[in-house]
Amino acid sequence: MLDMQRIRDNPEFIKKASENKKSPVDIDTIINLDNRRRDTIKEVERLKNLRNTRSQEIAVLRKEKKDATKVIAEMKEVSDRIKDLDGQQKEIEETLHEHLIRVPNIAHESTPHGESEKDNVVTATWEKPPSFDFKPKDHIELGIILDIIDFPRGAKIAGAGFPVLKNEGARLERALINFFLETHTRRHGYREIFPPFLVNRASLFGTGQLPKSEEQMYFIGEDGLFCIPTAEVPVTNLHRDEILDQAQLPIKYCAYSACFRREAGSYGRDTKGYLRVHQFNKVELVKMVLPSTSYDELELLRIDAEFILKALGLHYRVLTLCDADLSFAAAKCYDLEAWAPGEGSYLEVSSCSNFEDFQARRMNIRYRPANGDKPRFVHTLNGSGLATARILVALLETYQTANGTVHVPEVLHPWMQGLTEIGPR
């Protein structure tokens, strides 16, 4: 959510920026509602002031056993008028709110301008794609040969898009999660959180998934709860409606969670295999920081996520998303894409975003400046570090051998009970 003051001061700029982000908004209506709101407030506050002073007078008259019926009758009318105006104000504010929550975050000045995802900028690449003296298999084939991914049985027990990991595949998945968590907690100084996997509406509103993306989430109607699409939601909401001390910042959390996505509307894209599934595992990094440091923190966050890819020895590239491809709540975002030789394409395995105060406003997360000033909104950031589903794909396809086995990267050995190579059963 943007600051109303900011919209009031730069309506044309906001209008242009929202168009650049491909989610235009009706700024004129918002400005108009804002004016009506403030006019109403002026009038209703004048009347309430009158009511308050007169009520005092009534109390005094009563105490002195004098007649107050005239003032009371007068105030009854004023009260009716107030009730009427209160209703109007509430209505205006609700309408204004409905508009405001749909205004996207404004892209940061360092975010490139573009028309579509084609205009994302390749900012960095790491190593070269591995070369093979044989035709590399894709992960689906490898999964079947090695008996580590079972698509048909997943479909049987849950549905399409719910593959089952088995044997060394299951163990590898667990090793990856452990490696991620250990790295970020011990090496990078994040505090570990194990969050609920179901959250309420308020939490999803706070991080920006609601109201825009409700159809993308699994909803348990009976309890009014949603399956989290990412640990970002519960973890960022930890400090909702709180005022933190400046000394506590920056707060750095990492959390493993399963992630649930309906992927409605994306049927036909990446339908095969393990690339787009309804449930996957992810270790998420979340930061709450001083506004003045958030862009430095974004670079550090990206470095922390990249460290994992480097340690796994995967070829990858970094994209800086252009404004048109930026998500609703983000001001700047880097996508990390790992190379999958079998697919012959890059797979998005992490998005590192700075939301500035956009989420903090929705969640009302503030900090008290060290000098004791009024509370200010924190800046929030998050990034995957990393998502296992696609990393597993990149891993299997990168480390496969001519005879169909897959080497286990050395950094995962501590969690593989001595297994260094996965072979056919």
Add this chain to the structure above:
RNA sequence: GGAGAGGUGCCUGAGCGGUUGAAAGGGGCGGUCUCGAAAACCGUUGAGCUGGGUUUCCGGCUCCCAGGGUUCGAAUCCCUGCCUCUCCGCCA
């Protein structure tokens, strides 16, 4: 699932329907004292919105879990929801 209790400021904890934004204590901050510290004493200590002067300034309105209702007036009365706690049942 059944039966109770309760949700007040950073914390504990008062609060006959009418100067209660809120007693008291604790904590925090500032000061006095001290070479310094402790103790003691004094002072101070919420947020949002909206005006005006427009750097440290001065007003008004709102907020005692949330949303409704009663009333001239509600933290205080009534209803609904949410949350917490205790007991019973069930259970990983």
